[in-house]
Amino acid sequence: MEEARRIFDVSMTIHPGMLTWPGNPPLVLERVKDIGKGDSSNVSFLQMGTHTATHVDAPRHFLPQGASVDAIDPARFVGPARLFQLGDISSVTRDILADLDLQGIKRVLLGTRNSSLLDRPSFTSDFAFISADAAHYLVELEIDLVGLDYLSVEEYQKEGRPTHHALLEAGVIVIEGLDLDAVPPGEYEIICLPLKLKGADGAPARVLLREL
Numbered sequence: 001m002e003e004a005r006r007i008f009d010v011s012m013t014i015h016p017g018m019l020t021w022p023g024n025p026p027l028v029l030e031r032v033k034d035i036g037k038g039d040s041s042n043v044s045f046l047q048m049g050t051h052t053a054t055h056v057d058a059p060r061h062f063l064p065q066g067a068s069v070d071a072i073d074p075a076r077f078v079g080p081a082r083l084f085q086l087g088d089i090s091s092v093t094r095d096i097l098a099d100l101d102l103q104g105i106k107r108v109l110l111g112t113r114n115s116s117l118l119d120r121p122s123f124t125s126d127f128a129f130i131s132a133d134a135a136h137y138l139v140e141l142e143i144d145l146v147g148l149d150y151l152s153v154e155e156y157q158k159e160g161r162p163t164h165h166a167l168l169e170a171g172v173i174v175i176e177g178l179d180l181d182a183v184p185p186g187e188y189e190i191i192c193l194p195l196k197l198k199g200a201d202g203a204p205a206r207v208l209l210r211e212l
Contacts, residue, residue: 005210005211005212006210006211007208007209007210007211008182008183008188008208008209008210009206009207009208010054010178010179010180010183010207010208010209011053011054011178011179011205011206011207011208012053012054012118012177012179013053014027014029014048014052014053014204015027015029016028016029016030017121018053018121019117019118019119019120019121019122019123019151020049020052020123020151021049021051021123021151021152022123024049024051024052025047025048025049025052026047026048027047027048027049027052028045028046028047028048029044029045029046029047030044030045031043031044031045032044032045048204050069050197050200050201050202050203050204051151051176051201051202052204053177053204054175054176054177054178054179054204054205054206054207055175055176055177055194055202055203055204055205056069056072056077056173056174056175056176056192056194056202056203056205057153057164057168057174057175057176057201057202058071058072058168058200058201058202058203059168059169059171060199060200060201060202061164061168061201061202062161062164062165062168063165063168063169066168067171068197068198068199068200068201069194069195069196069197069200069201069202069203070196070197070198070199070200072173076144076145076173077145077173077190077191077192077193077194077205078189078190078191078192079106079107079189079190080105080106080107080187080188080189080190080212081105081107081108081109081145081147081187081188081189081190081209082101082102082105082107082108082109082186082187082188083109083110083111083180083183083184083185083186083187083188083209084100084108084109084110084111084185085111085112085180085183085184085185086110086111086112086128087112087113088112088113089112089113089128090126090128091128091129091130091131091134091155092110092112092128092129092130092131092134092148093131093133093134094131094133094134094136094137096134097134097137097138098137102141102143105143106142106143106144106145107143107144107145107146107147107190108138108143108145108146108147109146109147109148109175109178109180109188109190109209110130110146110147110148110149111149111178111180111181111183111185112128112148112149112150113128114127114128114148114149114150115149115178115179115180115181116181117150118149118150118177118179118181124150125156125157126156127150127151127152127156128148128150129148129150129152129153129154129155129156129158129163130146130148130153130154130163131155131163132162132163132166134163135153135162135163135166135167136166138167138172139166139167139170139172143172144172144173145172145173145174145175145190145192146167146172146173146174146175147174147175147176147178147190147207148175148176148178149177149178149179149180149181150176150177151176151177152176153167153174153176175192175205175207178207183209186211187211187212188209188210188211188212189209189210189211189212190207190208190209191207191208191209191210192205192206192207192208193205193206193207
């Protein structure tokens with residue numbers, strides 16, 4: 001009998017008080033109907049920004065005429081991916097990527113020290129990010145999807161947002177907020193399901209990695 005392939009849920013759990021990007025809308029999750037109070041069912045109210053928790057950046061996030069999240073072909077969110085665990089680095093540079101085996105793959109996931117920061121409610125501004133030269137290198141390699149383990153792939157308050165522009169202008173799918181802390185490096189099938197929000201610049205997503 002074939003051994004079951006492990007599935008890793010690499011999504012952040014959404015809850016009040018969780019880590020959010022500075023200046024983004026606050027997250028509200030509260031019960032508005034309660035069986036315990038005599039209602040016929042439990043119903044909750046949810047309010048959050050489109051870039052809360054694990055989420056996808058659509059080109060429209062930084063490009064006024066860019067594609068919205070609902071216009072992206074869903075097939076691009078599912079398929080083989082390679083996860084690299086890069087450890088305690090300050091940034092993902094072109095030189096770091098050049099030392100990785102990126103041949104023959106279209107989806108790249110990058111784990112760093114950031115994953116240990118995701119459970120902290122307070123924002124950390126010196127997270128590991130993807131440098132602009134690394135972003136251009138991924139575009140040169142025709143990478144179709146890149147994921148990182150903090151709320152942005154961009155250096156905090158970086159003028160001009162060159163990493164986002166390099167990736168999104170080339171149509172690269174960007175996934176931010178992946179929790180990769182307990183996932184071994186290697187080959188996986190990624191299953192990323194962003195909410196289908198009409199005209200939106202991004203969307204929270206449930207992301208699974210299944211062993212190949």
